[in-house]
Amino acid sequence: MSLFLIAALPFLGALFPALLIRAGRNASASSAGLATGLAFIGLMLHAPAILRGETVQVGLEWLPALGLHANFFLDGLGFLFATMILGIGLLIILYARFYLSREDPMGQFYTYLLLFQGAMVGIVLSDNILLLLIFWELTSLSSFLLIGYWKHLPEGRQGARMALTVTGMGGLAMIGGMLILGNIAGSYDISVILQNKDAIQSSDLYLPALILILIGAFTKSAQFPFHFWLPHAMAAPTPVSAYLHSATMVKAGLFLMARLWPVLAGTPEWFYIVATTGLITMVLGAVIALFKDDLKALLAFSTVSHLGLITMLLGMGTKLAAVVAVFHIINHATFKAALFMSAGIVDHEAHTRDIKRLGGLRHLMPVTFVIATLASLSMAGIPPLNGFLSKEMMLEEISHTSWMQSPLAMSILATIAAMFSAAYSFRYIAHVFLGPKRDDYPAKPHDPGFGMWASPALLVTLVVLIGLFSAKLVGPLVAASASAVIGGEKLPYYSLKLWHGVTPALYMSIIAIVGGLVLLALHRPLERVWNALPRPEAKVIFDAIVGAATRLMQGITAGLHDGSLTRYGAIMISFTAALSIYAFSTGLLGAPTRALQQAxxxxxxxxxxxxxxxxxxxxxxxxxxxxxxxxxxxxxxxxxxxxxxxxxxxxxxxxxxxxxxxxxxxxxxxxxxxxxxxxTPVLTRMRDGVIAIIGGVGVGGLIYAMLLRDFAFPSISGFHVENSYKGGGGTNMVNVILVDFRGFDTFGEIIVLGIAALVIFALTEAVLSTRVRAYLLNRKPDIEQAGDSHPGMMVVVTRMMMPVALMVAAYIFFRGHNLPGGGFIAGLIAAIAVIMQYMASGFGWATERQRFPYHGIIGSGVLIAAATGIGAWFNGQPFLTSAFGYVHLPPLNEFEVATAALFDLGVFLAVVGAVLLALESLSRFAWQPGSASEHAMDINPARDDAEQDMKEA
Amino acid sequence: MEFLVASAVGLLTAAGIYLVLRRRTFPVILGTSLLSYAVNVFLFASGRLASNAPPILNKYADVAYSDPLPQALVLTAIVISFGMTAVVVMVALGAYLSARNDNINMDDTAPAQGEDA
The missing domain is CATH 1.10.287 (Helix Hairpins)
Structure with a gap:
């Protein structure tokens, strides 16, 4: 299946759940599952090639001028991530179907989920960093929707905002870093950038680019000190947490580091920034996790800790560490997704996630107990589960790494982290499932239906199988993706097996597990100490910073935008003037080249x-x-x-x-x-006067300087002069430009004019439907009115002039192509002819005689212009290409017929309609009952009752 | 001649800016009209000035033409500025009739007028 289709399927699929929810929850969930499943199958079709070490590429030029190509490529790394995203996505869709309650809008949920999934797949398949950035931002936006899915919960909304702020800001930093990287490499295509390691690492801009990109990756992957958003994002429904925080969103940062590993890694800067951050995050996350009572918070901090672990491995910069990182990404995704889902099950059944209120669930929920226990043990690093394998390899790798010449520092910290990791994993089992059965659960817990535990059960099966048969099951995948991470170079020797002999790592593992059990046993006293310690609360700090920024911006905004249009105008004009003065004082002005003309x-x-x-x-x-x-x-x-x-x-x-x-x-x-x-006080007026004089002198001086100099560059006017007659068939160049060369502009103009007239009409309707109407009907004119509102002389003259004026309009219209005139002018003249009737004979009289609504006239004008333009298609020409020829009809002289004249007719009608609609709308304000005299002329010789009137008079 | 046009453009601009900075709708509309004149003449003059050289092709003699391109642009600009003026006039009128006040600045101290109490 084409990579385009794989990337597009989740987005296409996102349309259906929201629509199909009317057909029921199963239909909605199935449509989401179908789209994901199809994409997954499409991906798997590429598996043999990828595992052979090949890369699949497709490309499409999107905006070549910007270096933005819709290029996708699939290598081992992308394949690994796409498999996790789509595979776990499928399990989450199944799980969510049973997790979400009847009140939750499920269609929305799946639509958001698929949008997010599509964005993630886009990230891992992109071969262009600009494209990647677009998907990157899309994940921030769609995860915002997912985290804030329970809109009624304030924590949900706050968590979503926090996640968006942190990851969004990181994304902005990353855009800067990526653009620098692209500029160094001379291309925005990742496959090209990856070939330019030396150029990038020797560039002066390497460090800024590195830092900016890492800010993006660290915020996304919740690395210290940006880790605080992740626990707050736990306010989301559990399927969201399971998806975002095991396999997808937070792994995007890791993916990016792995993707750019070949060009960024291997320098001391990379090692000290990335490995140190990872190490701190790993220890910090593990310690905090142990003291969290909320199941999901525990898992959240354990996720932070494991992300730190993987970051640290990537930061080490050695090939072997990269292999371990890839392997742990797989393992973490499997056990962590299972754990989140099991936590969701407990929450769903027991109606609480508070560890202090749980315990003894193994009797009540045996299936969940098995799932959670296996996954926890894997997280703790107990053999023979998969978590043990990668943790063991990590410790082995770390025991060979020294930090600032200290060979033990990292090993000790990593062992401590592993110890805490073991402790919170054991706590998850011991304090939730073991112990005596309680009788004070908020609900009656029992195992859920198969649909809900199927997904975590499948994942736990993988946890066990990968642990036992790692080399066979995931060996090729690890090899393919690890070799992609290290840039296609030869993989170092490693072996995925349970027993590596008696190594330092084994001792560290044993210390960690034993230490973990001790920590668990001492949990109660330790917790008391922990709670007594002063700890900075990230949310308070975050809220304070956001609050301060908001106040600052409100201050600035309120200062600049205080509702005074006058002030905006003054600021804008002064600013423009200041810019112009700056430009003038720094620019060059050559000597005059044109002579002054005598006036x-x-x-x-x-x-x-x-x-x-x-x-x-x-x-x-x-x-x-x-x-x-x-x-x-x-x-x-x-x-x-x-x-x-x-x-x-x-x-x-x-x-x-x-x-x-x-x-x-x-x-x-x-x-x-x-x-x-x-x-306004005199001072304000003087200030405005000064601004006005500066503006006037500036504009006047500018045009004066222009008038005395020739064009700096050859003008395009020559083309129009030469082709006006040859190509456009007219001698009036201005008209030919309007209806032919720049016909499309004119087409736009008449549409704008028509819209303006319709806006006026709509505003009139709106204003007249309020109580303004009553005011107008009873309004007494505030100035003295003429005694005769329709003077006979004027009525007679305007009526006599009407045909003459229309004839002039027709004349001006027809000669327009060759002599001054044309549709615009003719339209205005015709409109004036009608307006004269309104003025002389009154609104009522004129309205009575109006046969065509002005809206229709505008519309017909635009349509005629459009039809003329479309006509060119039938001759195989582009839109609005004009044609002309000569016709000889006796007894007339030979005359020219041009399609441009038809276009000009459209212009004419649009102008007539727009002008009259605008004026007619405005006149309606003046209408009052009785103001429209039955007879426009008080003395009308043609009237039947004229004689009678005369007699009465 | 150049000086006359340039000084006229400058004066129209200055007068336009001054009126745009007033506080009532009508002077502001007059100001935008004056600015439209200034801008249109400015654009037109960017094709340089010439008398007795209309951009009408003469088939029989080789004569000079003024630059047709700015003229075509300005022609549509004139018509569009009419549309713009008409809309602004309508907005101003609607606002005045609804609020009985033609001040263009929002006044936070006084409650909004024209709303049903």
Whole structure:
């Protein structure tokens, strides 16, 4: 099966459980199991090749410019992890089906679980570190959902947040480290990076990269001092804990260290950071675990301890240690998953996980007792179980390793850790299952159904079998994955067997087991001592740090974002100005290359008008009506300038937009206050004035500098000039650019315009459905109204102008391709023609005569434009490719027909619809009952009752 | 000529910024309109200034053309800035009618107006 499919199956499968939950819990669980099972089978199909030492690779270029490839590869290491992830995943799915109660939303659970599983499989199969990072972050996110699955429990939510914060921050650090690593190696593909050991280890950036990557790995794998999130994540349902903390999430950090072992390991930095951290974690976790009364907390700290052990082995940097690490990863996954599940069973049946309230369960739950005992003994390192094998090899390896010239330091600490490890394992058996039967359990414990103990039983069978027949059963797997860890080099000699003869490790093992029994016997007095010791509480520290960070950020945010838009504006403009000043003072400005053009009298007059108008707007902006008129003057001068400066299309557009805008603002001003009060103190106004002047001088200076210099690089305009007629079939280059070269942009623009109009319509509807409507209906105008709201002269003139205006629009539209004009301008002119009717004859009169809803006009415009674009597909051309030809219809002269004109028709309709919808919506505010006169003209010669009116008058 | 255009752009920008920093909706809208003019003229002028050289191809004579590309961009920008102004005007109007207050800044001290008590 393709690796793509294996990686994708859990994600695809994640869709089904949530949907199928309606068909029942079994259907939901089966669909999750099916997806996982298929992926597992697919993986197993690769087993023969992997065990032969081959690698399977598939690749796909995703974003080659970034070096991001969707490359997957499967080697021994990836295979080992994928097997654990999918295999134990399958067992967890079965277990969870019986563990979760009727109140728990099971569909959600399986969906989260499969998302997490997919992310994990993605990590171990990725051949590209960027891809790996994506999956890495996905595990953080999906584990957040899983840990916080019981949303009603505060511990669950807090634990999920803590896990996300710690692993997420580690992930961020790791991104930095990975990018450095990729830059040193010159590729983000892992298989390439692994070939560049010398380049990486000799680089100055080796240490920063190493530290950043290790922060990522340590946070994920709960290494000291980031170990504290793991016990808090125990608030999750037990299947989640069993999955995340035995085989998957926490092993991701180990996987990463193992994956990058060939290029990162072997240096003193690696040894001292990784091995020391691992050792501390191992001892610390083991000691704390002994004094935890919560079954899951005990297991959590034992997990921390074992992760430390594996980290330490990887940190040693020797090949043999790497082999042992791989072997212990397998063993730990089997016994720890079984232990978590057995703890879950106890919790499920006895309704408590508190060791102090348990004991004597062996009579009541014999099956669980056997499972838990075998798994515990393996964890304690008792022969002939698999935990013994790897622990023995670990001790052997450690007895040859010296730390800071001290040959005994590590051995002693490791023995102590092993001793505590044995002690808490024995405690798990002795204080939960052995001892007298009690009569005060919160519930009546008994063995669960087969479905629930099947999974741990299978794992415990593996624990025993691997212990007895390790070489046969997992020998090839260990060999394949260990050789992947050490970078494909020759494996050192080792043998997976129970009896290695009388070695230092054997003594250490014996000390550990005997010591463990002694510690258990002394548990009660030791616990008293432990409880009397002052201990830093990680959660308190964590909460304090998070709280302080939150307060700091709230302070900053509240300072910057205090709800004052004015303030945001001032900050943004000042900041932009500061950046620009910095850029200007550090940049280069060459000598002017263009001569100044002489300005005639006309431009100077226009300039004076503009200056005066703009200055007056600022001076008189409190009198809004005057300011509006002045804005109109500015707009007019801008249009005239466009015309003068050889931009006739712009001039036409600007002037028609100007008309529409001013009418729109007038409509709004009708309802708004007519004056702006003086609110800001003089100092604020002066500050704003300074900001404004700096901004104005900057922008003006910039354009002045640009105007006096030629383009720094050749412009692309030449292409448009050359191809406008040849390729686009039009002589008006601006229009050809709009409807042809940049047609897709224009297509987007008309959609945006249409959306803007619809937003206005929707807002109107929303506002008018509140009590604002009542206010408007009873509103008395606050300024004096004209005596005649529909002056006869104006009505007559506008109606006569309507056809003329439409004719002009049609003319402007048709000539657009070759002479100034086009859909935009024609649309605006047509819209103005209609608006004139609204203004002169009234809203009611005009609405009555409106046949097509404006929404429809916008929509038809967009559709026509789209259809024109799609038409090009039928000619085998890309979207919006235009075509044109010449037609001769007698008695007309020969004329040109271009598909671009059809596109322009779409633009025309969209503009008409959008402008009219916007204005019509706004006018609806003004509507009052009785305001729409039955007859727009008070004197209408065409009216039947005209004579009667005359008589009455 | 260059100086006239540059100084006009600068003045429009300054006036726009000043009005955008006011506290009522209407001056702010006027300010954004002025800024739109300034930006549009700025973009247009980035094609450099030329009189009597419209970008209309002359089939019969070899003449100079002004740069058509900024013009095309500015043309759509003008239309879009109309759309933007219209939406902002509508928002301002809706807010004023609902709250009877056209101040753009949130006032934490006073309870929000316009909500049903």
């Amino acid at each position: 005639g009298a006309l431009p100077i007059v226009a300039w004076l008008c503009l200056i005066v108008a703009a200055a007056c707007i600022v001076l008189f902006h409190r009198r809004r009506f005057i300011a509006l008129i002045l804005i109109g003057i500015v707009g007019l001068i801008v249009s005239l300038s466009f015309n003068y400066l050889s931009a006739p299309d712009l001039a036409l557009t600007q002037i028609s937009v100007e008309v529409v805008t001013i009418i729109l603002m007038l409509l709004a001003l009708n309802f708004l206050p007519k004056d702006t009060p003086v609110e």
